[in-house]
Amino acid sequence: xxxxxxxxxxxLEAQAERQHGLTSPILxxxxxxSAADIFMAQLLPHHSINDLEVLFLIGPGNNGxxxxxxxxxxxxxxxxxxxxxxxxxxxxxxxQDIDERHTSEELESVLQSADYVVDALLGTGTSxxxxxxxxxxxxxxxxxxxxxxxxxxxxxxxxSGVNADTGEVDPGTLKADMTITLACPKLGFxxxxxxxxxxxxxxxxxxxxxxxxxxxxxxxxNQGFCRSYIPHRPLNSNKGTFGKVMLFCGSAAYPxxxxxxxxxxxxxxAGLITLAVTEKTLPIYASSLHEATFAILPEGPTSELNxxxxxxxxxxxxxxxxxxxxLLMGPGLGQSSETRxxxxxxxxxxxxxxxxxxPHLVIDADGLNNLSALEHWWTFLPEGxxxxxxxxxxxxxxxxxxxxxxxxxxxxxxxEKAQEWQVTLVLKGACTIIAHPDGRVRLNWKxxxxxxxxxxxxxxxxxxxxxxxxxxxxxxxxxxxxxxHSSAGERVSAELGNAGLLASDLLPHLPRVMRDIKHNAxxxxxxxxxxxxxx
Ligand SMILES: NC(=O)C1=CN([C@@H]2O[C@H](COP(=O)(O)OP(=O)(O)OC[C@H]3O[C@@H](n4cnc5c(N)ncnc54)[C@H](OP(=O)(O)O)[C@@H]3O)[C@@H](O)[C@H]2O)[C@@H](O)CC1
Ligand SMILES: Nc1ncnc2c1ncn2[C@@H]1O[C@H](COP(=O)(O)OP(=O)(O)O)[C@@H](O)[C@H]1O
Ligand SMILES: [K+]
Numbered sequence: 001x002x003x004x005x006x007x008x009x010x011x012l013e014a015q016a017e018r019q020h021g022l023t024s025p026i027l028x029x030x031x032x033x034s035a036a037d038i039f040m041a042q043l044l045p046h047h048s049i050n051d052l053e054v055l056f057l058i059g060p061g062n063n064g065x066x067x068x069x070x071x072x073x074x075x076x077x078x079x080x081x082x083x084x085x086x087x088x089x090x091x092x093x094x095x096q097d098i099d100e101r102h103t104s105e106e107l108e109s110v111l112q113s114a115d116y117v118v119d120a121l122l123g124t125g126t127s128x129x130x131x132x133x134x135x136x137x138x139x140x141x142x143x144x145x146x147x148x149x150x151x152x153x154x155x156x157x158x159x160s161g162v163n164a165d166t167g168e169v170d171p172g173t174l175k176a177d178m179t180i181t182l183a184c185p186k187l188g189f190x191x192x193x194x195x196x197x198x199x200x201x202x203x204x205x206x207x208x209x210x211x212x213x214x215x216x217x218x219x220x221x222n223q224g225f226c227r228s229y230i231p232h233r234p235l236n237s238n239k240g241t242f243g244k245v246m247l248f249c250g251s252a253a254y255p256x257x258x259x260x261x262x263x264x265x266x267x268x269x270a271g272l273i274t275l276a277v278t279e280k281t282l283p284i285y286a287s288s289l290h291e292a293t294f295a296i297l298p299e300g301p302t303s304e305l306n307x308x309x310x311x312x313x314x315x316x317x318x319x320x321x322x323x324x325x326x327l328l329m330g331p332g333l334g335q336s337s338e339t340r341x342x343x344x345x346x347x348x349x350x351x352x353x354x355x356x357x358x359p360h361l362v363i364d365a366d367g368l369n370n371l372s373a374l375e376h377w378w379t380f381l382p383e384g385x386x387x388x389x390x391x392x393x394x395x396x397x398x399x400x401x402x403x404x405x406x407x408x409x410x411x412x413x414x415x416e417k418a419q420e421w422q423v424t425l426v427l428k429g430a431c432t433i434i435a436h437p438d439g440r441v442r443l444n445w446k447x448x449x450x451x452x453x454x455x456x457x458x459x460x461x462x463x464x465x466x467x468x469x470x471x472x473x474x475x476x477x478x479x480x481x482x483x484x485h486s487s488a489g490e491r492v493s494a495e496l497g498n499a500g501l502l503a504s505d506l507l508p509h510l511p512r513v514m515r516d517i518k519h520n521a522x523x524x525x526x527x528x529x530x531x532x533x534x535x
Contacts, residue, residue, distance in 0.1 A: 001203065001224070002216040003443060004184040006124045006164050012183065015212050027206040028062060032069020034204035035156055035180045039070070039118075040077060042178060042202065044152075047115065049077045055114040056083035057137065059121035059160065066156050066182065067120020082110045086121055086134060116152050117141050119174055123157035123164075124186070130161050135172030142174055155179040158186060159197045166408045167191030180204050184213070185220055190431045190443045192406035201445065219442045221434075221483040226517050229480045231269060231470040239271035243325035243469030246295065246359060247462075248276045248317060248346065251339075254332030255284045257365065257458040260503050261331050262289055264462025267510040268484065270469040274324070276317050295320040310338050314345035321349075326468035327359040330367020331458045340370040350382040360468045364388045364461040372396035378421035386474050388426040388461055405429050415441055424474040426464070428457060432482045436475045446486035450493045455503030460485045463510065487513040487522065 004012065016022035040049055056071045058064040068083070075081045075095075082093040084107055091098040091107050098106045111117070121134060130138070138160070145151045153176045161170030164186035176199040181189070183206045188194045219225070234241065245265045250258030262273045262285075275285050276295040285292065297316045298309060321327065329346065333339050350358050361382055363371070368389050371377040377397070389396075391403040391410075398417065404410055406429055418425040418435035427433040430447035463485050467477035488509035492501050516522035 001220045001222050002184050002213045003187050003190070003218040003220050004216065005187050008216060009124055009164075009183065009186070012208055012212050013206075016208050019212070020209055022207060024062065027208075028065045029069055030205055030207035031066045031182045032071075033073055034206070035066060035070040035182070036073030036077070038180050038202045038204055039074070039116075039154060042200070049074070049079050052079045052116065053110075053114045054079050054081050054116045054118060055110050056081065056118045057121050057141075057160075058083050058085045059123075060087040061122070061125045063123030063125065063157055063160075064120050066123070067118060070118065070120070070156065082114075084110075084137075086137065111141065111144050114144075114151060116154055117144075118154045118156060119160050119176065120156040121160040123160075123182075126161065126163070130170045130172040134160070135170075138172045138174045145174075152177045153199075155198075157182045158189070162188060162194045162197055164188045167194035169193045169197055173197055175199065178202065182206050183208055184216075185445075187218065187411075188408070190220075190445065191408045191410070192430070195406065195431060195447055217440050219440070221442055221444050221479055223517055223520075223522060225442075226480055226483050227520070229467075229472060229476050230514055230518050231467070231472070233269070242269055242271035243471065244272040244274065244323060245270045245465050245469045246274050246276060246317075246321060246324045246327045247465070248327065248329045248333070249458075250275070250277070250281065250285070250332040251334045252281055252284075253334060255281065255288075256455060257332030258285060259288050260455050260458040260507075261328055261462030261465070262292055263504075263507050264459040264510065265326075265328075265466035265469065266291060267507050268463050268466040268470075268481075268514065269511070270326075270466040274320070276320070310341045310345065313342050314349065317342075317346060318349045321359055322357070324359040324469075325471070326362065326465045328362045328364065328461055328465040330363050330370075331365040331461055333366040333370070335366055335369055339366070340373070343367060343370050344380060347380045347382065351380075355383060358382070360384055360386075360474065362386045362388065362461055362465045362468065364457065365393070368393045368397060372399075378423065381421075381423060383422070384424075384474050386424040386426065386464060386468070386478050387421075388428060388457070388464065388478075390428045390457060394427055403427075406431065411441065411443075415439060424478050426460075426478050426482065428460070432486070434475065434479050434482060440475070442475075442479045442482075444482050444486055446483075446490055448486060448489045448493055449498045450496065450501040451486065451489045453501055453503065456485075456489070456501075456506065459503050459506050484510060484513055484517075487517070 056067045058067050071081050084091045091103045155176035159176045161173030167188040175197045178200040179198045180202045182204050266273050273292045275292050278299050298312045391405050394403040414427040414433045414435040422437045425435040432444040434442045463481040488506045491509045492505045
């Protein structure tokens with residue numbers, strides 16, 4: 001599913017007319033009809049379209065036009081529809097025009113009895129801050145919603161006042177319970193504060209031929225995408241079929257990260273997990289991760305005098321690597337100078353091996369922290385590396401440049417740095433960004449505060465590595481991992497709510513999410529599914 005800027009959306013519409021004769025009124029008929037279908041398909045279980053009271057707020061442009069077409073469809077389906085044309089200050093209640101002198105009191109009364117308010121005031125044509133009277137109207141609806149939480153707000157294309165490019169939001173904007181966006185999700189939805197205003201996201205069709213979209217470079221992760229990448233499991237398989245994962249992670253102070261990452265690789269189907277550990281840390285892992293095998297490394301050097309030990313360590317690790325398809329390096333390693341040296345030596349070893357003979361590499365957490373202390377650190381990476389920084393780590397990798405957790409600036413930065421560093425870059429956050437070195441980008445929709453807890457990043461790193469081991473290309477492994485990881489979070493939240501998740505809770509849900517997505521049986525809470533192309 002492609003994501004568009006306002007400019008790209010306009011260009012798609014212009015091309016639809018030029019190449020296929022799809023004029024604006026034709027597109028609008030599609031849009032309103034599709035929005036009505038989605039609306040009716042998503043009614044709450046206790047709602048029936050018959051006698052449902054729906055108030056449409058109609059704006060002066062095409063967004064208002066979409067609203068009018070949708071309203072006509074709902075009338076035909078049996079709903080009790082009223083609409084208020086904002087610019088003309090004109091109210092029509094169930095087909096009857098209200099005398100202008102009574103508009104305000106009648107509007108008040110319609111609002112008080114409405115089950116739904118549909119916000120079709122402004123869409124992508126918003127050109128300035130909302131006018132005061134529009135803000136006052138939206139404020140009144142907001143207050144009604146506070147008094148009657150059962151009142152549902154549905155936005156057409158976007159909640160009026162959201163900047164569809166940047167994710168900025170006008171102070172008057174109403175938070176939607178559901179947004180039915182048209183043709184493609186808009187870029188701004190994936191950034192804050194807009195993300196908080198969208199509610200459940202559904203994508204309606206305006207009848208655009210899909211070939212018009214093929215040049216677009218920004219995509220949204222969804223089930224359709226994931227289904228096609230979940231690794232096939234032939235009956236005639238053995239553990240070698242699904243790849244071996246090596247983890248150079250964890251230390252006495254941070255043992256949990258290797259456990260979480262290793263378990264996660266196994267839970268998404270990797271054939272064999274090996275942890276590179278020292279004699280000292282072996283007992284910790286041997287007692288917690290029974291299925292893993294171990295590569296025993298010598299302890300690190302204790303002083304400058306026995307620095308050669310780092311080489312022994314690297315040698316022991318690289319001796320184990322032939323036959324491994326994926327290597328995760330970093331979580332929980334710590335940041336001693338000898339760890340940094342070992343990391344550099346491992347990178348040197350990987351660069352010296354032919355690509356088909358060495359494992360694909362994922363670097364996370366302390367792997368990145370150690371590298372970021374070095375000038376031009378990215379020149380040390382072997383080709384095809386995936387890095388998975390959170391905003392703090394990203395900031396360190398960018399020599400202290402500020403990196404936001406959720407604003408639009410993240411996107412340009414991720415795109416630019418994936419190209420400059422020639423890596424697949426997973427910039428974590430509430431809506432994680434996955435950037436390919438060729439400029440393509442995928443965005444994750446599933447924000448979930450339950451995931452904001454220590455260790456969930458280790459799980460993600462393990463999932464990425466597990467998919468790499470099963471033969472996925474780096475960009476696809478990273479994308480699939482982000483979606484499966486956040487879907488597992490969504491499943492835990494369905495039970496626990498948005499607090500109290502422990503990273504290890506995700507582990508048993510990873511395979512369940514994969515199974516359900518594969519069989520088209522995954523029913524997420526607030527996921528956009530596919531574009532609705534009609535019944
Ligand atoms: N084109 C197509 O083919 C298709 C378009 N589609 C639909 O159209 C939407 C885009 O339509 P659009 O371009 O007409 O813009 P829209 O958002 O309705 O608003 C423009 C109007 O609002 C006004 N206005 C602006 N800012 C304002 C403010 N702050 N406060 C008050 N007024 C303000 C502005 O007035 P002006 O600036 O001219 O004074 C103008 O009159 C898009 O989101 C989708 O829903 C789909 O159906 C698919 C086919
Ligand atoms: N509000 C949120 N919504 C969705 N995902 C989140 C949210 N907060 C954190 N996450 C996800 O949780 C993980 C946290 O990773 P990270 O910060 O590296 O944690 P740690 O290093 O403690 O494991 C990332 O995958 C991130 O995208
Ligand atoms: K709108």
